[in-house]
Amino acid sequence: MWLFRSGFVLLAYTGINLYTGIKVLGLLKYFFPGIKSLVYWPLYIICGYSYILSYLLRLDRILFVRSLTMYSLPTILYLFIVILFFDVIRLILRLSGRFSFQWAGFAAVGTGIALGITLLVMIFGYWNAGYIHTTHYNVALNKSGPGKEAYIVNAMPSAQVVSETLQGVGPVYENHSGRLRIVLVSDLHIGTTVNRKWLAKIVDAANKAKPDVIVLAGDIFDNNIDTIPNRDAILDELRRFNATLGVYACQGNHDVDRISFRNDATMDRIQEFLKKADITLLLDEVEYVADSFYLVGRRDARPIGMGQGRKSAADLSTHVDTSKPIIFLDHQPTDFWNIEEAGADLILSGHTHAGQFFPGNIVTSHIYRRTGAVHYGYWKGGSAQAVITSGAGVWGPPIRILTRSEVAIVDISFK
Numbered sequence: 001m002w003l004f005r006s007g008f009v010l011l012a013y014t015g016i017n018l019y020t021g022i023k024v025l026g027l028l029k030y031f032f033p034g035i036k037s038l039v040y041w042p043l044y045i046i047c048g049y050s051y052i053l054s055y056l057l058r059l060d061r062i063l064f065v066r067s068l069t070m071y072s073l074p075t076i077l078y079l080f081i082v083i084l085f086f087d088v089i090r091l092i093l094r095l096s097g098r099f100s101f102q103w104a105g106f107a108a109v110g111t112g113i114a115l116g117i118t119l120l121v122m123i124f125g126y127w128n129a130g131y132i133h134t135t136h137y138n139v140a141l142n143k144s145g146p147g148k149e150a151y152i153v154n155a156m157p158s159a160q161v162v163s164e165t166l167q168g169v170g171p172v173y174e175n176h177s178g179r180l181r182i183v184l185v186s187d188l189h190i191g192t193t194v195n196r197k198w199l200a201k202i203v204d205a206a207n208k209a210k211p212d213v214i215v216l217a218g219d220i221f222d223n224n225i226d227t228i229p230n231r232d233a234i235l236d237e238l239r240r241f242n243a244t245l246g247v248y249a250c251q252g253n254h255d256v257d258r259i260s261f262r263n264d265a266t267m268d269r270i271q272e273f274l275k276k277a278d279i280t281l282l283l284d285e286v287e288y289v290a291d292s293f294y295l296v297g298r299r300d301a302r303p304i305g306m307g308q309g310r311k312s313a314a315d316l317s318t319h320v321d322t323s324k325p326i327i328f329l330d331h332q333p334t335d336f337w338n339i340e341e342a343g344a345d346l347i348l349s350g351h352t353h354a355g356q357f358f359p360g361n362i363v364t365s366h367i368y369r370r371t372g373a374v375h376y377g378y379w380k381g382g383s384a385q386a387v388i389t390s391g392a393g394v395w396g397p398p399i400r401i402l403t404r405s406e407v408a409i410v411d412i413s414f415k
Helices: 007-031 037-048 050-056 063-069 071-096 106-130 196-208 231-239 270-277 336-341 360-370
Strands: 132-140 150-151 173-174 179-185 213-218 245-248 285-289 293-297 326-329 346-349 375-382 385-388 405-413
Touching: 007 071, 037 050, 050 063, 050 071, 071 106, 106 405, 132 196, 132 336, 132 385, 150 336, 150 385, 179 196, 196 231, 196 360, 196 405, 231 270, 336 346, 346 405
Parallel strands: 132 405, 179 213, 213 245, 293 326, 326 346, 346 385
Antiparallel strands: 150 173, 179 405, 285 293, 375 385
C-alpha cells in the first residue's frame, strides 16, 4: 500500500482505471445499449479501487473481502496492458492506410478479447504462484569451512542425526564432502493466503534437498497470527523442516503481530510460535554453528508498525572470529556494503519477491540496483557474496507473472 501514498502512482492508477473503464463501458453498451453511465461508473470505481478501499476502511481483516479485493489490482493492470496493446496495433494499421475499421463493434470485440486474455493470465498467475521451484547456487568462500572429519554439534529437535551417537560425546555431524548445503527460504507470508497445503509443498521441497542448514530469511508470517487458520496444523508443518544442523530465521518486515490497527505491533507471539516449531530466531544475534561457521541474524530495518532499532552489522561482528566463514541473514537487501565491511562472506536475503508480477519485477530491479544490490539472484561485492531469493509465498494477490515461488539451494565450497 505504500506505493499508493505517492501522488504520481495514485494519479497513474486513476488514469489506468479511467482508460479501462471507458473501454469496458463501450463493450457493455454495444451489447446492452440501455446501460446508464450513472449506474456503471460508481460500480466500476468500487471494483477498481476495492484493493485500496479495503485497507483504508480496514475491511482487509475480513477474509472474504481480502480474498476478493486482492485480485482487483492485477486484473485492472493486465486488462489495461492488453487493451492498450490492441489500440496501439489498431492505430498503427490505421495510420498505415492499409486497413479501414468501419465496423462499429471492432473496439468492443477487442475489449472482449482483452478480458478473455486477462482472465487466462490471472489463472496462469495463480497456478504459477503455488508451484514451488528449486533454484541452485554454487558459492565458493575463501575460508576454511567444515572439514571431512566428523565434529560434534548440539542436538536439536529438528536435527537429523546422520551418524551413530558416540558414547559420551552426543550426536555427531559428519561432513564427507567438505561442503555446506544451505536451503534458503523466504517470504512465506503464512496467513490467509499461504495455508497448510502451500506450506507443505515448501517444506517438502526444502527437505528433498537434504540440507545441512535451513534458513528462513524473514516474512515468515503476514502481520497477524490471528488470521492464520488452523495454527496447530501450521505448527506441525514448520516442525517438519529437517536439517542436520538446525533451522534458523531472521525477522522480516511482516514478522510483527498487529492485534489491532491502533495497537503497536509486537513479536511476543511470533517468538513463542517459532520456538514451538523448533526454529531458532536470531534477532540481532550471532550463532556459532558446529564449531565451524557463524550465522548472524538481523532484526528487520523497517518492521511494519514497530518502532524498533537494530544493531549495525559492525556491532554484530565485533566478537566474531573473522577467520571463520560469516553468513548474514538480512531480510531486506539494502545494507550489503555495510555488511561486507563488517566481514561477512555471504549474505542471504529475500523481501523483494522479484517484483512478484510484471511489471513489478522491472520496478524492484531498478529500486535495489540503486541501493548497490540486486532484487533477485546472485550478487558479488568486493569480498562478500549474496543470494536473494524471490520467496516461496506471496503477499497480496496470490499470483506470479514472470517471477516464481522458489526454494533456493546454496552449496558452499571452502578453501
